[in-house]
Every structure is written in C-alpha cells, then in structure tokens.
Amino acid sequence: MNAGPWMDDVLLLTPGPTPIHPWAQAALGWPMRGHMDPDVFAHNDAIVADLRRLYASEDDAFTSLLAGSGSLGMEAGLANLVEPGERLLVASNGVFGDRMVEMGRRLGAEVHVHRVAPGEAIEPDGLRGAAERVRPAVVALVHGETSTGVLNPVADLAPVVRDVGALWSVDAVTTVGMLDFDMAAWGVDYAYTGSQKCLSAPPGLAPVAVSARAMAHVAARKVPVSTWYADLVGMRGYWSADQGGRQYHHTVPIHLHWATGEAIRAALAEGVSARGERARRVGEAVAAALATVGFAHLVAADVRLPTVLTLTLPDGMDDTAVRAALRAEQRVSLAGGLGSTAGRVWRLGLMGEAARPEPYRRLMAALAVVLPRFGLPGAAELPAAFDAAWADAAPPAPEPVAVGAAAQAAALAAAAAAAR
Numbered sequence: 477m478n479a480g481p482w483m484d485d486v487l488l489l490t491p492g493p494t495p496i497h498p499w500a501q502a503a504l505g506w507p508m509r510g511h512m513d514p515d516v517f518a519h520n521d522a523i524v525a526d527l528r529r530l531y532a533s534e535d536d537a538f539t540s541l542l543a544g545s546g547s548l549g550m551e552a553g554l555a556n557l558v559e560p561g562e563r564l565l566v567a568s569n570g571v572f573g574d575r576m577v578e579m580g581r582r583l584g585a586e587v588h589v590h591r592v593a594p595g596e597a598i599e600p601d602g603l604r605g606a607a608e609r610v611r612p613a614v615v616a617l618v619h620g621e622t623s624t625g626v627l628n629p630v631a632d633l634a635p636v637v638r639d640v641g642a643l644w645s646v647d648a649v650t651t652v653g654m655l656d657f658d659m660a661a662w663g664v665d666y667a668y669t670g671s672q673k674c675l676s677a678p679p680g681l682a683p684v685a686v687s688a689r690a691m692a693h694v695a696a697r698k699v700p701v702s703t704w705y706a707d708l709v710g711m712r713g714y715w716s717a718d719q720g721g722r723q724y725h726h727t728v729p730i731h732l733h734w735a736t737g738e739a740i741r742a743a744l745a746e747g748v749s750a751r752g753e754r755a756r757r758v759g760e761a762v763a764a765a766l767a768t769v770g771f772a773h774l775v776a777a778d779v780r781l782p783t784v785l786t787l788t789l790p791d792g793m794d795d796t797a798v799r800a801a802l803r804a805e806q807r808v809s810l811a812g813g814l815g816s817t818a819g820r821v822w823r824l825g826l827m828g829e830a831a832r833p834e835p836y837r838r839l840m841a842a843l844a845v846v847l848p849r850f851g852l853p854g855a856a857e858l859p860a861a862f863d864a865a866w867a868d869a870a871p872p873a874p875e876p877v878a879v880g881a882a883a884q885a886a887a888l889a890a891a892a893a894a895a896r
C-alpha cells in the first residue's frame with residue numbers, strides 16, 4: 477500500500493465522522509457487485525427492515541439510503557415534502573436548524589423561523605404559538621443540535637405538530653442509533669441521519685425513514701420534486717419490489733451500502749439503550765475529569781445531548797493552539813465550537829465507537845502532556861481524574877459489543893458466503 481504518515485492512527489473524537497466499527501471496516505473489503513445484482517437487493521432488503529427497527533417506524537414506512545451525507549438527507553426531505561410557495565416552519569436553535577432555513581428558502585418555500593437561543597431547547601409552548609400563527613404545511617427541526625449539544629424534546633413537541641396537522645421532518649443525525657427514536661409514536665413523517673455519525677460507518681450515505689403518509693403526499697404533488705436524484709418516489713422504484721419490480725434509478729455506492737448495512741446491524745445487535753448508556757457514562761466521566769482543569773458544561777443537564785459533549789474552555793486557554801498541538805504531537809483530533817459556539821467550547825464526540833472509555837483515556841494522557849505547557853499544570857492529573865470518575869460513573873460496566881478479531885472473522889465469512 478502506498479501509505480504515508482497520514483495513514484497512521486489518529487484518534488478521532490470529533491462529533492462525526494466517528495471511528496469505523498470493525499464490522500463496517502470488514503465490509504469495505506467485500507467484493508464489488510452491480511447495483512442491480514440480487515446480492516445487493518438482498519442486502520438492501522435487510523437494510524430496509526433494520527432501518528424500520530432503528531427508527532421504530534411503522535411497518536409501511538419507506539426506509540432507504542440516499543447517496544450523500546446527512547445534508548442530503550436534510551435537503552431531500554424538504555425538497556420532497558414542501559412544494560414551492562408552501563409554508564415551512566423551522567424551529568431553530570443552532571447551525572443545523574439554520575441550514576434548514578437556508579435550504580427551504582432556496583427551494584422556494586415560504587419559510588417561517590421559530591428561533592430559540594443557541595444552548596437552549598425548543599419548548600412545546602413556544603413552538604405551539606408559532607405553529608398556530610403560521611399554520612405550516614411542514615414543520616422541521618433538529619433532534620440533537622450538534623453546534624451546541626442541546627437535545628430538543630421531540631416527544632414533547634410531537635403533540636404540537638400533530639395538532640396543526642403538518643408533516644414533520646426531524647433531523648436525527650446525532651441521535652438515531654444511539655438514543656431512543658420513536659418515529660411511529662411521535663408521528664414523525666421524515667427522519668434522516670448520516671452514516672458517519674452514531675452508526676460509525678464511513679461518510680457518504682444518509683439513512684432515511686419516510687412515513688406512508690409522507691410518501692402519499694410526495695406521490696400526489698402538483699409540482700415535481702426539484703431534485704430528480706433524491707426524488708423519494710423514484711428512489712422507491714429501486715428499493716422496493718412492490719411497484720412493478722426493481723428499477724434502475726442511479727448507481728448506488730456498493731461498498732458504502734455494505735459497510736452501512738453492517739454498522740446498522742451492529743447497532744441493533746448491541747441495542748440502542750445500551751449504546752445511549754455508554755455515551756452517557758463516558759460523557760459524565762470525561763466532563764468530571766475535565767472540570768478539574770476548568771472545563772464546564774455549556775448546556776443544562778435536562779436538555780443535554782449525550783452524544784456531543786459540549787464544554788466551555790478554561791479561562792485564557794488558547795483553543796486553536798491547544799487543538800493544533802494535540803493533532804500534531806499526540807495525533808488526537810478534536811472539534812471546537814461551530815457558529816455561535818466557535819472559540820468558546822470543545823465538542824467531544826460520543827457517537828458510535830467514540831463512546832468508549834479507551835479513546836478518552838488516550839485523550840486524557842494526551843492532555844496531560846499538552847495542557848501544562850498552556851498554563852494548566854493540574855492537567856498532569858487528568859488520567860487519574862478520569863479513571864476515578866469512570867470508576868464512579870461506570871459500575872456495572874456495559875457489556876462490550878462483540879468487536880475485534882472474532883467479529884471481523886464472522887463478517888468476512890458472511891461476505892465470502894454471500895460471494896459464493
């Protein structure tokens with residue numbers, strides 16, 4: 477292999493992409509197939525069923541993978557659900573809510589924004605006031621706002637959207653696969669994520685779930701969907717055998733399908749609640765350790781997103797220089813703030829394979845070396861502080877997911893069997 481220093485191990489603790497799950501990594505080595513091959517259709521069928529479980533959707537929901545990142549999931553939903561000139565209400569409390577506003581405008585919707593301060597959650601009463609005033613055709617909001625680390629209370633917002641009769645698009649990019657997502661119970665019509673987030677697959681696919689009601693709405697549109705590529709009715713012709721057989725739509729990225737299918741299977745095998753618990757416990761231990769050198773939670777405990785730990789920085793710490801030193805010397809990649817939080821916080825990823833004590837132990841060791849040079853001598857004690865906090869937070873330790881050599885061997889054997 478033509479590998480340079482860039483191929484060395486770098487610890488990825490950003491809020492996406494996340495370290496690849498071993499099952500997904502193994503699937504990247506599976507053989508190539510054509511996009512109309514029966515093996516691909518069989519694998520796609522398993523993904524359809526698994527995504528219904530992951531999103532807890534109705535059995536008649538249309539689930540599939542869009543060939544693009546999470547932003548395509550966002551844009552495809554708006555493009556399909558909203559017709560030009562229709563009213564779209566976006567409840568926004570951060571960068572990703574604002575991205576929906578911009579997309580809605582470009583799609584020619586009449587966009588109304590219910591804006592909530594970054595770092596605070598969208599509340600049912602506020603949303604109800606806006607929804608009753610606007611009477612939108614579609615409501616869109618983010619479940620876990622990655623730019624601030626806020627978890628919007630989607631279950632509590634559900635009755636508001638139901639009462640105004642709007643279609644509902646929910647961004648589940650930092651939640652589904654790690655935290656409870658109950659599409660059917662909440663009455664969500666369209667939800668999406670990115671393969672590189674809670675699933676720990678490579679970036680490049682947007683797993684989506686669409687209610688039967690939303691699909692009927694798309695099929696009955698007056699104006700064709702502006703994007704041919706992500707027209708859900710066109711996509712359904714490829715993914716489902718129901719409507720007169722599988723039809724070619726576009727050439728899907730086979731290896732991303734293999735890998736994402738395996739990552740979804742791994743998430744279901746472990747169980748979403750076990751995964752959420754892992755994120756919470758590791759996050760608590762990390763926050764407790766980093767508090768000893770002056771980091772503090774940005775977000776109040778009751779609306780804190782467990783998968784993106786957002787911590788304000790110790791007074792006077794040079795954010796950019798510290799993160800550059802961590803990356804260059806310690807080979808640890810961390811994200812700073814985004815939008816209103818830029819320069820004020822670190823956003824530590826606790827999605828998928830990042831939400832384990834081992835990588836954060838390595839971060840503590842790296843910080844113990846780097847931070848004393850930046851005026852934080854107490855950082856030398858961070859590894860011990862983390863171990864003590866983990867011992868407090870952890871027992872009983874969650875069962876580790878079946879990863880490693882045995883799991884890889886099983887995945888490769890399955891691939892070989894599929895190839896026969």
Ligand SMILES: Cc1ncc(COP(=O)(O)O)c(C=O)c1O
Binds near residue numbers: 545546550620621623
């Ligand atoms: C909540 C949320 N929505 C949408 C996106 C966009 O996803 P992508 O970068 O995969 O296009 C992100 C990315 O971080 C996100 O965190």
